[in-house]
Amino acid sequence: MRLAITGLGLATPAGCDDESFWRAMLRGTPVFEEVDLYGDDTRHPAGRVAGEIGHGWPRRQARRVDRFTLLAMAAVRQALRSARFEVTEENGARVGIIVGNATGGWSFVEPQLYPLYRERDLDAVDSYVATAWFPTAAQGEISIDLGIRGFSKTIAGENLSSGFALRQARHAIADGRLDVVVVCGAEAPLTPLVHSALLRHGTASASGTHRPFHPDADGSVLAEGAAALVVESADRVRRRTGRAVAEVAASALGPDLATTMAACRARGPVDCVLLDGRATPGADRAERRALALVFADRPDLPAGVPGVVYGNLLGATLAVDIVTACLALRHRTVPATAAGPLPLPGLRHVLVNATDDHGQAMSLLIKAWENR
Numbered sequence: 001m002r003l004a005i006t007g008l009g010l011a012t013p014a015g016c017d018d019e020s021f022w023r024a025m026l027r028g029t030p031v032f033e034e035v036d037l038y039g040d041d042t043r044h045p046a047g048r049v050a051g052e053i054g055h056g057w058p059r060r061q062a063r064r065v066d067r068f069t070l071l072a073m074a075a076v077r078q079a080l081r082s083a084r085f086e087v088t089e090e091n092g093a094r095v096g097i098i099v100g101n102a103t104g105g106w107s108f109v110e111p112q113l114y115p116l117y118r119e120r121d122l123d124a125v126d127s128y129v130a131t132a133w134f135p136t137a138a139q140g141e142i143s144i145d146l147g148i149r150g151f152s153k154t155i156a157g158e159n160l161s162s163g164f165a166l167r168q169a170r171h172a173i174a175d176g177r178l179d180v181v182v183v184c185g186a187e188a189p190l191t192p193l194v195h196s197a198l199l200r201h202g203t204a205s206a207s208g209t210h211r212p213f214h215p216d217a218d219g220s221v222l223a224e225g226a227a228a229l230v231v232e233s234a235d236r237v238r239r240r241t242g243r244a245v246a247e248v249a250a251s252a253l254g255p256d257l258a259t260t261m262a263a264c265r266a267r268g269p270v271d272c273v274l275l276d277g278r279a280t281p282g283a284d285r286a287e288r289r290a291l292a293l294v295f296a297d298r299p300d301l302p303a304g305v306p307g308v309v310y311g312n313l314l315g316a317t318l319a320v321d322i323v324t325a326c327l328a329l330r331h332r333t334v335p336a337t338a339a340g341p342l343p344l345p346g347l348r349h350v351l352v353n354a355t356d357d358h359g360q361a362m363s364l365l366i367k368a369w370e371n372r
Contacts, residue, residue: 004244007083007230009075025335048208050223050311066105071226072138072186079228096150100161102315105133158356161315185319186226212277223311227319249367257290260363277305304336325350
């Protein structure tokens with residue numbers, strides 16, 4: 001089954017719509033800034049993260065849901081508008097939402113835990129905590145808000161979360177359970193607890209730099225954000241509008257990037273690759289070796305590292321990278337290369353790489369849409 005991507009949505013520090021996001025990608029300037037995550041705690045200086053996203057959320061909504069849910073809602077609504085698809089009473093049972101998320105909603109619950117533990121103040125805990133911080137919160141809130149009643153899931157799989165969500169969406173459509181799936185990745189990890197944990201783990205950069213494939217790389221700069229894709233079968237797209245953004249030509253999951261890239265390359269040509277670029281020495285060396293092995297005949301294969309602009313969005317990273325690939329196909333340009341944006345008039349296939357903390361890998365081949 002050919003899986004078409006018919007809508008895109010974004011809520012990221014690099015831009016909250018196609019145009020502003022793409023302009024940021026062409027500039028190639030990191031959207032990082034110093035943010036005082038720890039308040040007045042002088043033991044912890046301001047951390048360098050991808051800038052927070054400003055938005056005029058309805059006050060009542062913002063008080064009862066976590067920030068990662070708000071970001072997901074914004075991206076999903078935008079993606080549905082982009083796809084020219086409306087969820088209705090008639091079609092709602094055939095529409096699903098599958099969310100990729102790694103950390104849940106600590107921006108909601110964490111401030112309430114401090115007075116609870118320090119002062120035993122039970123009144124500090126909002127009753128919405130029970131539903132706001134779980135990784136499934138975004139899935140539930142969006143389903144209720146939009147009337148989505150079909151098979152839906154939330155998948156937590158580190159930086160591969162959004163990729164697992166897309167693979168699950170493909171199965172649900174191929175099995176006939178759903179006609180349309182909204183795939184979303186959303187994260188809001190810019191809290192003291194999450195930031196400290198990821199610093200200790202070595203995922204977040206202690207120096208506040210994000211330098212993939214650099215000898216002094218010490219981790220990535222954390223970011224909050226969300227990206228959403230509306231996916232349908234190609235047959236349905238031809239009947240509905242005849243238009244799509246791109247299609248997923250191949251998806252491979254394996255023990256390393258050499259395995260997954262080779263599997264995708266066997267399914268079609270590769271014009272460029274958007275690298276994982278985790279900015280840790282071991283992961284970067286492994287990705288270099290995999291590229292050299294799989295593309296030994298293509299030493300000049302164009303490659304970009306989108307994360308140098310918008311940072312590490314954890315479970316949302318792969319969703320944002322897929323949107324980046326779709327926009328690269330639209331504009332026939334490879335973003336975030338070492339020499340800046342690279343125009344590529346013949347660009348029709350973009351390979352996207354991702355790994356988790358244990359080396360498990362996923363690659364996806366995103367192809368320009370053909371209405372055939």
